[in-house]
Amino acid sequence: MRNLLAVLFCISFFYVSAQSRIIIEPSKEYVQHLEAAKSHKLELIKDNKQLDKYTNQGKLVRIAQRGYGWRIADLSHSHAFLIPKGKDVLRNIARDFVKTTGQNFFVVTSLTRTLQDQNRLRGVNSNASSNDSAHNFGASFDISYIRFNHNVRIDSKLQNHLENILKSYVSTGKIYYVKESKSKCFHIIVRNY
Numbered sequence: 001m002r003n004l005l006a007v008l009f010c011i012s013f014f015y016v017s018a019q020s021r022i023i024i025e026p027s028k029e030y031v032q033h034l035e036a037a038k039s040h041k042l043e044l045i046k047d048n049k050q051l052d053k054y055t056n057q058g059k060l061v062r063i064a065q066r067g068y069g070w071r072i073a074d075l076s077h078s079h080a081f082l083i084p085k086g087k088d089v090l091r092n093i094a095r096d097f098v099k100t101t102g103q104n105f106f107v108v109t110s111l112t113r114t115l116q117d118q119n120r121l122r123g124v125n126s127n128a129s130s131n132d133s134a135h136n137f138g139a140s141f142d143i144s145y146i147r148f149n150h151n152v153r154i155d156s157k158l159q160n161h162l163e164n165i166l167k168s169y170v171s172t173g174k175i176y177y178v179k180e181s182k183s184k185c186f187h188i189i190v191r192n193y
Helices: 002-020 028-038 048-056 084-101 115-122 156-171
Strands: 070-072 106-110 140-148 175-180 185-190
Touching: 028 175, 028 185, 084 106, 084 140, 084 156, 084 185, 140 156, 156 175, 156 185
Parallel strands: 070 106
Antiparallel strands: 106 140, 140 185, 175 185
8 A cells, every 4th residue: 555655656756747847938049049059960869879879870970089289078978989070170279279279279068969869968967968968969078168188167258269269160151159157068969061
């Protein structure tokens, strides 16, 4: 009897929670960014099996832990892969960052996520979308704007240089980006230019 009551309580709790959940319509900007990610013709990456399939087919390529102008943070909710065009964009942004700032580097904090990763992330990051994410299509990565050269602190000069580079990529139609204040990163979406 006690087990039955516990089960009924859990069912009623989840039912009430689901009924009281507020569904927020995605913004036009969010839809635009998601469409850009989907335009690369990669289906939503549901799990590691599908991630492996895309890497074996060359539809996703590995991103090195260290590159000219970037480092990859320890990834707990994403994988160091991007679509080939995404890898090119990351390399070019990093190259321009070094050209502009000297021998500095930025830190990439997130790349491709499976749907399973996205669901886990939602539990610890309120910015993680409850809808599909551009990260789920291998066409998005995040660059911290408070992590440069192994330091975690605000560096307005380096942050401004990085943002100016991103703005130039937006103006040439290569990316969209969002400055996320909670996670202190630039969320970059690769366009199909």
